[in-house]
Amino acid sequence: MRRVTRRAPPIVAVSGPSGVGKTRLLRRLVAELARRGLRVGILKHTGHEHPFDRRGKDTEVLRRAGAVAAAIEGPSGMAYFGPPAGGARALARMLPPVDLVLAEGWKREPLPRIEVYRRGVSPEFLCARDRRVFAVVTDAPPPRPLPAFEADDAAGLADLLCTRHRLRPARRRRVGGRSEAPRRRG
Known part of the structure; x- marks a missing residue:
């Protein structure tokens, strides 16, 4: 029997300083x-300590007791609490099958990126020194020729993004009078 391996989806970082509009842009881009x-997956990176697991909850208590990691699942989703995955690519492997992964932040990760620059908020253009930037969302002319x-x-x-990464939606099929994407094997 032949084993079918899933190709890793492209990962594109969306970078810029805090308050520049990265999340607002991502919300609109994901919707589009x-x-x-x-199917789009999102990765979020923060350089700040963040209490992901609340003190006194079962997962936090069991991690303090010695568990290396904990995961919880319920009707609305799941969460994983543990050591960092080891970067955007490692974290992306934890996502269900997606066509594209958009990563907010991850400025030190060697990923192709879209820069979000806003006059009065951004101190300088990242694309002036970072050749991984392939497009800019901006209210000012970028310092080098970029989309x-x-x-x-x-x-x-x-x-x-669709042109650059040759993205096409999954074929849809009719099921009970409505259109539905085929289920992926993985």
């Missing part, structure tokens, strides 16, 4: 890509 029938988009142009940015 989903509207086109694509540049306004903050509200999620459709244009989605077009660029």
